[in-house]
Amino acid sequence: DHAKTIYEKSKPGRRAFVAPELDVPKHELPAKFRRAEAPKLPEIAEPEIVRHYNRLSKRNFDLDSGFYPLGSCTMKHNPKLHERVAALPGHARLHPLTNPKRAQGALELMHSLQVALGEIAGLPHVSLQPSAGSHGELAGVLVTRAYHEDRGDFRTKILTPDTAHGTNPATVTMGGYEVVKVGTNADGGVDIEDLRAKADDQVACLMLTNPNTLGVFDANIEEIAKIVHGVGATLYYDGANLNAVMGKTRPGDMGFDIVHYNLHKTFTQPHGGGGPGAGPIAVSDRIEPYITKPQVVKLEDGTFDLDFDRPKSIGRLRGFQGNFGVFVRSYAYILSLGGDGLQEASELAVLNANYLLAKLRELGVTDLLPPAYDRLCMHEFVLSGAPMKRELGLKTLDLAKRLLDHNFHPPTVYFPLLVEEALLIEPTETETKETLDAFAEAMAEILREGAEDPEIARNAPYGTPVRRLDEAGAAKRPVIRQPL
Amino acid sequence: DHAKTIYEKSKPGRRAFVAPELDVPKHELPAKFRRAEAPKLPEIAEPEIVRHYNRLSKRNFDLDSGFYPLGSCTMKHNPKLHERVAALPGHARLHPLTNPKRAQGALELMHSLQVALGEIAGLPHVSLQPSAGSHGELAGVLVTRAYHEDRGDFRTKILTPDTAHGTNPATVTMGGYEVVKVGTNADGGVDIEDLRAKADDQVACLMLTNPNTLGVFDANIEEIAKIVHGVGATLYYDGANLNAVMGKTRPGDMGFDIVHYNLHKTFTQPHGGGGPGAGPIAVSDRIEPYITKPQVVKLEDGTFDLDFDRPKSIGRLRGFQGNFGVFVRSYAYILSLGGDGLQEASELAVLNANYLLAKLRELGVTDLLPPAYDRLCMHEFVLSGAPMKRELGLKTLDLAKRLLDHNFHPPTVYFPLLVEEALLIEPTETETKETLDAFAEAMAEILREGAEDPEIARNAPYGTPVRRLDEAGAAKRPVIRQPL
Amino acid sequence: MSRYTSATETDRQEMLAAIGVESIDDLFADVPEGVRLGRPLDIAPGKPEQEVFARLRDLAAKNVSAEDEISFLGAGMYDHYVPALIDSILSRSEFLTPYTPYQPEISQGGLQVMFEYQTAISELTGLPVSNASVYEGPSAVAAAGWLAHTHTKKTKFLVSESLHPHSLETLATTSAGWGTTIEMLPVVNGLTQLDEVVGDDVAAIFVGQPNFHGAIEDIAALSQFKGSALLVVQADPLTLGVLRSPGEDGVDICVGEGQTLGNRLDFGGPSFGFFAASQALLRRMPGRIAGETTDVDGRRGFVLTLQTREQHIRREKATSNICTAQALNALAGVIYLSWLGREGLVELGELLVSRTHYARETLAAIDGVELWHDQPVVREFALKLSKNAHEVVEFCSARGVNPGFAFDDNGLLVAITEQRSKADIDRLAEVLKEALA
Amino acid sequence: MSRYTSATETDRQEMLAAIGVESIDDLFADVPEGVRLGRPLDIAPGKPEQEVFARLRDLAAKNVSAEDEISFLGAGMYDHYVPALIDSILSRSEFLTPYTPYQPEISQGGLQVMFEYQTAISELTGLPVSNASVYEGPSAVAAAGWLAHTHTKKTKFLVSESLHPHSLETLATTSAGWGTTIEMLPVVNGLTQLDEVVGDDVAAIFVGQPNFHGAIEDIAALSQFKGSALLVVQADPLTLGVLRSPGEDGVDICVGEGQTLGNRLDFGGPSFGFFAASQALLRRMPGRIAGETTDVDGRRGFVLTLQTREQHIRREKATSNICTAQALNALAGVIYLSWLGREGLVELGELLVSRTHYARETLAAIDGVELWHDQPVVREFALKLSKNAHEVVEFCSARGVNPGFAFDDNGLLVAITEQRSKADIDRLAEVLKEALA
Incomplete structure (x- = not known):
């Protein structure tokens, strides 16, 4: 078995x-x-042991075997060089409490990464400590709190658009704030009027993703920043979609005070089946006093040190200095691409997304799966399966499961929440035109097949190690460990 | 596609x-x-590129995924430590022409390996240079020639049993000798009378595998050695089956003058889809002057050097010092197991083979696939598919192909040549009893199924990436490169 | 062309034509003029692979790692031997490159690993419920605090003074907005002091096992006084072959740093945090949990389960905001535990106990060394030195022996792994003697 | 229990019972008393993994590798950068652990790799036929000799004095029993001399391209005089992006060392040898060859083909005795060539040409340095020094620069790879100047 x-x-x-x-x-x-x-x-x-895990591995789909257009997750190629450099004994066997004088290479690497990330975000002060995007969000909320409270300003609410990643509202709650939702306008951007109505002096922050989870760049961003800053709140950038805009525009220049990066997305740490990642944050000058400690600093003599003397810092959010192994990979990536390469990566990510959308249009897929916002997209776009469900009786889930039989990882499904039967597609820049074409053809083929016999997709997948699983049963009578 | x-x-x-x-x-x-x-x-x-080769890899069966009882190939587990130590930069980036003074670690490793191999074979002088078993055989034939000719003795023939690996006769020809076949007796050993008849003063050498390719230890080995040495010939040990006897008996003690090792078999270099391997030889004192140069030697001051000053040496058989990366793995293996562990490895290899044979008997498999020699075996054994072919109309090939659908690599088929419809099974010591049981069950199941409907096996396999291939067509109109 | 991309000039023209725009810049039309960067990023041009490798290798060479000295540094992460089969398995792209198993039909490998991992953590901790990993140790402690706070609705945390300082700090940072307070429990001769049932305003009690100073706490005794609070133990999982399981001593939540289980030091991360709890807390657990089920053909399979706890379903009502955790590092953990095996975990623990006590006795015999406490220890112990510990560390390090972690002014925390032999310990004693002479 | 085995005491008892013997020793009954070892092997007891690792690491650390010095050593193997994706792919157990693809249905990955490899070698060499690898360079030369001898039935080998000495020696050793003779072709100012058609007793002519002294031979010119002999060229495959292909110059067999294509130095092996030939020699080829075909369902597939050449079928009449070759190393080769790509092979070759000429000019300007020859070079060149070259090498090595391979008394062979920058070359010039001052 x-x-x-x-x-x-x-x-x-x-x-x-x-x-x-x-x-x-x-x-x-x-x-x-x-x-x-x-x-x-x-x-x-x-x-x-080896055979056991080898066989298990063969029951996983992976990015190195095929297209993985999981929206909002930026499944770009993981360069093989990164594993080599991360494994160097000088990195891999370096104890986190090594005296900074004897960890100069590691600190220089972290500092160089901080500088590069700061340049990309347009915000100069980078804390590498948070362990993942959601951890970075928490850091962002906590520095927001510290910033306000340091001025004696005790606020209670944080605004999040209804298109936000689920981590945003969850983080707000864990940060001790009330979540206030802001609506979306007809173009897929923030509903400015709603924002204006909800932005008051109890609002500590607006958390925004731009481009947002609809793949739309909010053209009103300057106005939004003005409103948010107008009530004294901070503007927080969820960096999940940073891969769309590197070198084109910068959160700092858009008016954001705080940004988190998902190094595992934009800077291509392998996703590991669900981590590790890293979620550094960058902040503006006025937020700088509050970011985590210790902070890697460059001293006047050109050496590097850990600075614990940060009296207004929120403190630490985890042990030691963060997911250093991830930093090594991200830094290698930045060295490999360079400034121009990073910009081109974003350009090609956006080109690939728009091309795939165009191809789906050309093949008539969008007749049954129309884009939620019928315009140019950024690095990802959302289709709605509502017409498909109506006309063919196929749910987005059925389509996703049938894609498995075509050896594609399905896009993100049922997110963002405000699009009915949503399908969020992010091809990334490292995919070839041929792959995009093949994926579009598979989508078209599934719809053709569905028009003839929807039962096929409804019962898909067929060629996978297991077929559809009883998730409801699993949750009802949870067996979460093996009785021994 | x-x-x-x-x-x-x-x-x-x-x-x-x-x-x-x-x-x-x-x-x-x-x-x-x-x-x-x-x-x-x-x-x-x-x-x-990564995806291409990743996908190709998934079209290969491998030892780390399943049982691989390929007779005579000793597909034992490849310890993962070995890849780590072989990749150390001090090994991997060491240039072969580095001054020996600055390659002391490598030379010490090679010397330590020579000493250990010499102890295992019971022959003190080891040349690591040959690149694979067949290369070791060639080295053996060439030192035999040099040994004889140095005494002014010009011989023309080399004896090989009809059970020999194909490399033996091929090597004899490449060594410039005539092949003379020696028959096999009823016990599966050398036909002593035939040997006596053919052993004359034109015979340079007898090449013998013991245990031989029938899995039989030739109990007459002392007599054989006496006959061969009696006519002044050398006795050569094909080490392909050395895994059966480590620590139990030694070729040197049996009277062999020359031994080759297959480091990739007995000492578990991963087989790499057909290499790399390594085929060192060990020889007795009287052969020592003729082995390849350079030779790794330990000097009186405890340092190590390459000795080129070997006037009677046959010279070199390849560039540099041999497949050093293989030596690293073999040495790691010997360090890990130790003398007692090596002996136990052989004991368990023989135990596993005999158990599997017993299990096949118990399940009735041997009714249709009787052992060629119905007795205890060493680390492998031969079944004959002749009754199966007669009774069920299934060839050994059909059985092998049907095993693929059971996720087993088939045994070696149609070898040794003197057993009709042969199936040579070598389970190795690293397999579990459960695996052997499952394999035996699969064999039984195929025979049961074959008794009902032989067509199933005749058309097998079904679940493989491709099914039976047109080998005749491939040879008739060879397409051996892609036209571009 | 940007590294790792494939769009040739021809591709680009074809793709732009299909989209119906002139240039790639046209695709960025939504970005207002005012916020466009309008200049190249101030980051050096890309380098060939060999140069990136050389740069990173040179940086790595500037560090003094456990490869370069005899190191007794611990204090939360430990230089254990990582067996080679872990590298071999983790490097398989099927484990390395996919993301969270949102599509279980093509993610059975990862899901089964989670299930096996949860089983192992449950066995180690003696608690029935484990999630599939959190970030790392101290943030796991903070996550336990959030769970305790939301579960009990109470607002006081009692924290042992011997809890790892990073855990205390992380809990403090993370709880800034919860309206909770932290009160410290004193430590005497290495042991956390608690001699009456805690007040009913207490959400949780936090203790380390072994604690920061290496002492084995009497968890069963502390447990008697937990009242309605949750008892949270931060444990070192590698010691749980020889130490009583937290579960059998009445612990509600056991969390900790998983680095000791087959993960590299990596200057502090990535590793993983584990999080185990009593059955009652199942639906309060943060993070992913895999569960066993069957497919439509009745075949055994695994899925992410109890997802209604999670942020992507419940959003602001989620039990946690965690999304990406440490799946790959947890895989290393479960492989390591399989490699050690049931007997090996105990043997290794016993070896550590013996070597650690040997080391403590040997060092304590040196003039100028006192024990910080005299409790039994497993793999680490604290000493009080007659000189400034930071200077002592410098002195020894210059001689190729890193004696451990200096804390306070005179405290030295010495950690033992199976990679530190008797000879290494004797060498440490030699150097330390010199330092204190 | 012996490492890597699973037979517990219970297993053993059950298995022995099933076999019907009392003890494992009973299974060795056929081994005559007189030849039993009767004592333990004189090899130290097995060690834990961490100790084996430590021992091998300590040995490795005793070597001065290309990681530790600026090295211009070549003479047959070269310190090229091996891209990381090769490690990543070769470490996949599906490539690492199987054996020769005897069962094509479950070996399509390996077989297709062979086919792709053969195609690449054929493209590089300009010859239509390639096998799937032989051991390494010099033994490939010897194998070409065997082919030429058996094909032409002639007995004389003409060998350029500038052929790699290892190739000459290997040919001499290997051909000891063939009844062939070796005659040397003189070399003047770097080039092999041949100005009339060779005699009809000649089986083959052997030339290196570039030759041992780094000179580019005029293969087309030599080819005119080959008569009925086979022209065998030992080439450096990495130079074949910039150098004319042997095939277009009338070469019959092109062999060589494949290490430069993505294989590590490994102190000399394992690497792979390549073996390409004209169509007429197809059925004389040694070793494995993969061919394209279809399965019973019409799907494309690959098989080992033309196996009647091989030892396991034809035995004493086989074209060669080779069985295990270098499949994994050849895989590294084809990945490397894909990584370089069509343009990259040329770019890399051009970079080597420029840096090599720069290095030659820079070094030749030093007092005490003369050119060994003044032919064009690609990646290596020979110098004549005013002092003993072996001593010069020692002098420079002690200063962190390994200047190359010393030959004869005063010859120095200097190799350039893309890992040796202008700065490295300038540093070499500095040190060499000092050495010769």
Whole structure:
């Protein structure tokens, strides 16, 4: 059985590990602290561990095998060089508490990354510490709080558009603020009137993604910034979509005070099946005093240090200095592309998205899956499956599942929430025109097939290691560990 | 199409490589030497190169995914540590012409390996140079020639049993000798009478595998050695099956003068889809003057050097010092197992083979696939598919192809040649009892199924990336490169 | 052409034509003039792969890593040997490059890994519920605080003075907007002091096991006084082969840093945090959880489950904002645990206990060294030095031995892994003696 | 238990019972008493993984590799940059761990790689036929000799004095039993001399391109005089983007060392040898060859073909004894060529030409340095020094610059790769000047 767990392959007495010799006197812990029965970990030799995980790996789809247009996740190619440089012993075996004098390479790398990220965002002060996008958001909300409270200004609300990533409202709550939703206008941007109505002196911040999750660049951004700043709030940039605009425009120049980056998206840390990532933030001068500590700084003599002496800092959001291994990869990426390459990456990401949309139009796919906003898009776009559902009786989920049989990872489905039967498609710049064409053809083929026999897609997928799974049952009677 | 070649994915102008800057004056070669048109290599960016080979890899079966009982090939587990240590820059970026004084680590490693291999074979002088088993055989034949000719003894023939690996006779021919076949007795060993009849003063050598390719240890080995040495010939040990006897008996102690090792088999260099391997030889004192140069030696001061001053040496059989990367892995293996572990590896290899044979008996598989020699075996054994062919109309090939649908790599088929419809099965010591049981069950199941409907196996496989291929057509009208 | 892209000039022209625009710039028409950058980014031009490699290699060479010295640094991350099979498995693109398994039919590998991981964490901690990883140790402590606060609706956190300082700081930072307060529990001779049931305004009690100073806390004893608060233990998972499981001592939430389980030091990350809890807290858990189920053909399979807890469904009502966690690092963790195996975890723990006590005794015998506490220890212990510890660390480091982590003025925290032999410990003693002479 | 095995005591008992013997020793009953070892092997007991790693790391650290010095060593293997994607692909177990694709249905990946590789080698060499790899360079030369001897039935080999000495030696060693003789072709000012058609007793002529001293041979000119002999060229494949292909100059067999194509130095191996030939020699080729075909359903597929040439079919009548070759290294080669790409191969070649000529001019300007020859060069050149070259190498190496390969008494062979910048070359000039002062 291919789904046997490693515990089911275990047999008492087998092992991979060989302990180093006991070269000191044996010491036993007091009985009251000693564990009576060892945890039931697997007992299995190396060859079968390797086979087990090798076989499991074959039950995963991956970016290195095919197109992965998961909207808002920026599944761009992961350069192989990055794994090599991250694994160098000087990085991989460097203890995080090493005296800064003896970790100059690591600190220089972090500082160089801070400088480059600051330039890209147009905001000079970068804290690398947060561990992922949502962690960066939390950092952003916490520095916003610190900024206001330092002035004796205690605010209670944070605005988020209804197109926002779910992490935004969740973060607001964890940051101790009330979430206030702002509507979307006919062009897919922020509803300015709604914003104006809700922006008051209790608003601490507006969290915005630009381009937003509809793939739309909000052309009113200057106006939005004016409104937000007008009530003394901060403007927060959710960097999930930064891949659309590098070198074209910068959050800092748009008026944002705080930005988070998803290094695993824009700067291509492999997504690892759900992490690791990293979510640094960059801030403007007025927010700078509040960002996390320690901060990597360059001293006058050209050496680097960790600065703990930051009296107004919110403190730390995690242990040590952040996901350094991710920084190594991101820095390698920036070195490889350079300023011009980063700009071109964004340009090609936008070109690819618009081309794919055009191709879907050409093939008639948009007849049944119209774009939510029928205009040029940025690096991603949203289709609505509502007509398809109406005409063919196929849900977006069915389409997604049928795409699996065509060896494509489906786009993000049912997000953003305000588009009915949404399909959020982000091809990224590293895909070829041929791949985009093949994906568009597959979409068209599924619709053709659906018009003839919708049952096929409704019961898809067929060629996958398992077929549709009973998710409701799983949630109702959760089996979340193996009984041993 | 999954079988598209990388050339078919090429598009003019695409690239992965970025050249370093031209930091010196441009120099052009004279026109008469300059190539007019660049070779039509692929034009393709990194993401698609990675995907191409990733997808190709998924069209390969591999040892890390399943049982691979390919007789005579010793497909034992390849420890992952070995890749790590072979990749250390001090090994991987060490130039082969580095002054020995500055390659002491590499030479010490090679010398340590020589010593360990010598101990295992019971022959003290080891030349690591040959690149694979067949290359080691050639080295063996050439040192035999040098040994005889140095004494003014010009012989013309080499004896090989009819059970020998095909490399043996091929090597004899390339070594400039005539092949004389020796028959096999009822126990699967050398036909002593035939040997006695053919052993004369024109015989330079007898090449023997012990245990041989029937999985049989030739109990007459002392007698054989006596006969061969009696006519002044050398006795050569084909080490392909050394995995059966480590620590139990040694070729040197059996009377062999020359041994080759397959480091990729017994000492677990990953087979790489057909290499690299390494085929060191070990020889007795009287052969020592003739082995290849340079030779790694330990000097009196404890340092190591390359000895080129070997006036009777046959010379070199390849560039530099051999497949050093393979030596690193083999040495790591010997360090990990130790003397006792190597012996136990052989014991368990023999245990696994005998158990699998017993299990096949228990399940009745041997009714239709009887062992060629119905006795205990060593680390592998031969079944004959003749009754199966007679009773069910299934050839060994059909059985092999049907095994593919059970996710097993088939055993070696149609070898050794003297067993009709042969199936040579070598499970190795790193397989679990459960795997052996599952394989035996699959064999039984195929026979059960074959008794009901032989067509199923005759048309197998079904679940593989391609099904049976037109090999005859391929040989008749060879297409061995892509027209571009 | 930008690195890693494929759009040739011909491609671009064809694509622009299909879109119906003249140039790529036309695609950015929505970006108002006023906010366009209008100049190239001030970042050096791209470099060939070999030069990027050389630059990174040169930077790495400027660091003194555990490869370059005999290091007893710990204090939260430890230089354990990472077996090679972990590299081999993690480098498989099928684990390395996909994202969160939103499409379970093509993500069974990753989902099953999560399930196996959850099982292992549950076994280690003795708690029935584990999620599939959080960021790392201290933020896991903060996440436990959020859970306790929202679950109990109470506002006081009691934190042992011997909890890892990063955990305390992270909890403090993260809880800035919760209206909660933090009160410290004193530590005497290495042990957290609690001798009466805590007040009913207490949301949670936080203790380290072993604690920051290496002492083994008497969790069962502390547990008796937890009252209606949740008892949160930050544990070192590698010690749980020899130490009683938090679950059997009445702990409600066990969190910690997973780096010790097969993850590299990486100057502090990425690693993973683990998060295990009692059954009652299942629907309060942050982050991903995989569950077992069947497909339409009745085949066993795994899915992300209980997703209504999560931010992408419940948004502002979610139990946490976490989205991307540390799946790959958790995979390393479960491979490591399989590699160690049931017996190996205990053997390794016993080796650490013996070497750690040997080291403590050996160092304590040096003039100018006192024990910070005399409690039993597993893999780390704190000393009080007669000289400034930071200067002592400098002195020893210059001699190729990093003696550990200097804290306060005179505290030295010495960590032992299986990579530090008796000979290494004896060498440390030598150098430390010199430093204190 | 022996490392990497799984047979527990229970397993063993069950298995022995099934076999019907008492003990494992019973299985070795056929081994006569007289030849049993009867004592443990004199090899130290097995060590834990971490200790094996440490031992190998310590050994590696005793070597001075191209990582540790500025190296201009070449003479057959070269320190080119190996792009990271090669490691990534080669580490996939599906390429790393299987054996020769005897079962094509489950080996299409490996077989297609061979086909793509053969195509690339054929493109590079301008010859229609390539096998799927042989061991390495010099043994490929010897294999070409065997082919020429068996094909032409002639017994004389003409070998340029500028052929790589390892190739000459390997040919001499290997041909010991063939009844052939070797005659040397003189070299004047770097070039192999041949000015009349060779005798009809000649089986083959062997020339290097570029030759051992770095000179570009005039292959077209030599080809005019080959008569009925086969012209065998040992080429450096990396130069074939800028140099005329052997095929267009009438070469019959082109062989060489493939290390320059994406393979590590590895102290000399494993790398791969390539072997390409004219159509007429197809059925004489040694080694594996993959061919395109279709399966029973008409799908494209690849198989090992023309196997009747091989040892496992024809045995003593085989065209060669080769079995295991260098499939994985050849895979590295074809990935490397795809990574370079059509334009990149030329660009890299041009860069090498320019830097190599710059280096030659710069070094030749030093007092005490003369050119060995003044022919055009691609990536390597020979100098004549006023002092003993071996001593000069020692002098420079002690200063962190390995100036190249010392040959004869005063010869120095200097190799350039894209990893040696102008600055590195200038540094070499500085040190060499000092050495010769």
